Amino acid sequence: MFVRSILALSLSCIFAGSAFAAPTAEKQLTPKKISSPAPVQDPIDPLEIDSNASSAVNDTATSAAQISQQEQNDLNKASQTLQNLEKSEDKNADIAVSPIETPASSPITTKPSTTTTPSVPAEKASWTLDGMNNAEWYENIGKGQFPVYARAHVMLNNAHASPGAIDGSSGMNTLKAIASFQQMNGIKPTGVLTQETWDALIAKQGNKPAFVEYTITDADLKGPYAKSIPHDYALQAKMPGLYYTRVTEMLGEKFHMDEAFLKKINPKATFNKVGEKIIVTNIRNELPEDIHLIVAHKGAKQLYLFNSKNQMIASFPATIGSTDTPSPTGTYKVTGVAKNPWYSYSPSNFIQGKNLKPLSLPPGPNAPVGNIWIGLSKKSFGIHGTPNPSAISKTASHGCIRLTNWDANDLGKKVRAGVTVKFLE
Template identity: 30%
Template sequence: MFRKFLTLALTAATVPLSAQTEALRALPVDPSEITPEKVEKPAAPILPPAPVVEVTPLAPGTVVLPERKPNPKSDSPAIDNLPGGEDAVRLQIFLDQSNFGPGVIDGKPGRFTVLAVDSWNEVRGHPSAELGPVLAAARKAVPSAFASAVVPEAATKWVNSGLSHNRPAQAKAKRMSYRSIAEFMAERYHTDVDFILELNGSKNTWGVKPGGTLIVPNVKPFHIEALTGQRYEADPAMSERHAVVDTKMNQVRIFEAAPAALLVEEEVETIADGPLLLKPNVAVKPNPALVASFPITPGKPQFIHYGTWKLNNSVELPVWRYDQSLLDTGKRSNNALNIPPGPNSPVGIIWNGLSRPGIGLHGTSDPETIGRARSAGCIRLANWDAIRIPTLIRPGATVEVR
């Protein structure tokens, strides 16, 4: 026993004091021996900034629209008892979000709202002019027709009040931006500047800045800042679909497959002192093959290429080749300018090119003119509608121009 104790003592004596101290420090410490000042406080977690609430729905009745009288010179197909006020905006929003575009959301149901109602009814097997079912669905789906929307910081990048109207000057610009925050917000919420002015007044509309708010239709916003210049590829389902561009009715209709589109019959209706309209002769039997319809502006009659083509490509934020000879005569020249991409480009924010060279479905710089002014030769849609094309059809799809 004495020998064992002597051995341990001698061993300890040969270890330096500093090493013994280090060994002791490595031993577990009883929690009761730790004083608060010895505890390292964990660093406060870095929290992401609180998300900005982009829109706040307004209670029904908050916005009161003036009574609107029907325009006796309107070329709209007749539907009795079209709604007014909030219900009119609610109906347009519901149709828009259902991919049956009513055109500009402005509380003034016109030709394109009526055609959108016809399309919605066709899918469900209701008579074309029946309003009851679609109004009931709209009231349920869109309880708030208006919202207070924050002007995002993205407006700083996408608004240029000094954007020239001169093509050579535009060719030198970075992008074909919006010319005002009012225009930015109008397109973002599928309407026009006139309706933004009606809802907010001139002072608020023209004086608003990023971070401020405007009253807008309570529709899913079109986020131009989300566009990256993406090129969309073929898709097993969407490349099999069939689009019918009706240049008389000023509408593009998208079907699940080509045979379904060919079953649609149409009847001609002539309106005195007005354009020729085509109305779908809708049967009561539902037509679920119809998946979407949007207002369009076709090309000038001499430049329309009737026939059946293929969708060749679909590209966001295209550069537009400005060739005056092509616009005037339909023939390319060597004297052309490259106009940068942007919402105020004449081809808008997306190009969906057909197998016929130089022809495509694209956006526009003037959504309020859709259906009312001819384009140079292509098929124009409002930017908020045009950007939905690659979510419905992809390269390889059939596009019939009638």
Template identity: 35%
Template sequence: MRRLRLVSLALPLAAALAAPFASPGRAGPLTPETVNGATFADAAPSGLSTAVLKAQILLDRAGFSPGAIDGVPGRNFRGALAMFQRGQELDDQGELDAATFAALTATSDEPVLTAYEITRADTAGPFAPEIPEQLEDMARLKRLAYTGPRELLAEKFHIDPRMLVLLNPGVLFDQPGTRIVVPRVARQTAARVARIAVDKQARRVLAFAADGHLVAAYPASIGSDDKPTPSGTYTVRQVARAPVWRYNPRFAFKEVKTARAFNVAAGPNSPLGTVWIGITAPSYGIHGTPVPEEVGASASHGCVRLTNWDAMALAAMVQKGTTVEFVD
């Protein structure tokens, strides 16, 4: 099981999701037939609905990431809707209306849920039986690996692990050959982007092509009042996949007790996630996270956190010198 996190801002999100995940409510049975066939009439203003689940998957495919797919109309979903609506010249209030649902379904005629057969690579590991909470304890591990196949599969298909379980009741996810239901989230490969904008108020990272066209948008966690995200304009300095994170005592993180520098190994459960996009503001960057469900709801130590899959997608579109603008 994924470890609990000590990020208080994430707790309201977890509490808000508890009831919808315990009881699907209006969603009815969560099957490929009900979700693939969902219409705008199946949407609900709160709680879990098949229409919202369908819309989230379509947004993810189009590059307007809703974060971890959970079927619930939360902040990240509304932010993704607003960006999509803006690109479609619709009313960008971030609410799922009939016109937006129609525009989303027009983007693809492929089913949003599909069958997937678990492979030996999905279950082979090596996995970490437990990831420590404290950074100093993480530094003792050789790799910050997934804690098991369920976590790996959830990230592979951009889905909240609880939703993965709801879609596959009774499945243990650790047997090769098992067929499961997953979102079809394959994205088109995007071209290079010329500019990244980090919108602090919206908690969203926007990627623009050279002609000013919005290519992609991702929910993000940004810094707190104590450890704020920088302001101003910088450029990408480097992209490092599977990064090793070096803690410097001058960071002065409250939860770190040692006054010595130390390294935390690479892996999807690393504090940096699976990729680091370093910028010319020293020690700051855009990177992945070990807890994608908290993106947009938790605070960082000043860097910009994306889900691992969104960070990897963005890393594939930038290069050294790409502009990174922080919008207050």
């Protein structure tokens, strides 16, 4: 089963600021190119790719990072960790189904666990603030969109095992986040939401509620906002900035949420009144400091971070290249970070619509690379955000590592030039 193959096929970044200190909307962007003090590789041409296979080989050979023997040893240890994760994963289990065997003569039910008893079954629990904050694990939750998954998503996010856009649903990104959390916390990494895993998540979360009430501010409504983002790059190039187009889009990214899910748990909200109270996630926006190694696993569509002790410290779902424009192979280095980069479109790389001339697209969260660019020593390849966070790991990219804007921003805040980045198949 594909959703069970977190690492069966093979091994792609995060949002800055504190949970409620994050900017409420994009600051005004002016159409002039932003200079960065950091030595950033090609922040203006993030999607440029080599024109033919032979030049790609030569480019790879000349731009692959020179790493020390110790760094190679670190890579080997990280690869072993990920291989062990692959071997341990239960590829036949449905997401969140209890691993306890059920006799063939006994039908699988949703009877609550005797160790942790929720007031109502997960599928009937309410999408209210209390309903989600008090949702509890029980056997055989199954697939679907339940408050128990919503609470789990927030706790996974806060434990640095990002599920991508929080939407309260089971699925591939949820499975990968659970397996990463298990790996980082000494639990057999199956990807199954077991009682042991749930208890560990609760212990990590502490007394911090998963969901809180948030009051919409004047700054939230002020923007700036764009009326719409046209598909045509030529029209995008004429805009002052590729801003958010609506308040719910901005709030969804601010709180790491799928926009439709934000609306689902706030069915009566208008999202256009100062002082209106809504339910949002209570998420973290800080990664650990010691980012020593980044592993981009193409098959798993996942990005893994390791510290200097070769311990996995974070993971994120990612979109890494495509069949037509594959990501590079080999080992590289981070060269720098550019916030709100301009995006340079070149028809020599790929043709968008009827645009046959180069274009320069302004910055913004709805730019093709989101609002951050983390350059690599492989020319024109990097780690960046996206205008479509809910599609991460479910679509293809033009060779780069694409993350949700918040994950990319969070990573960009902590990663330093010189960090090793390894692409694995």
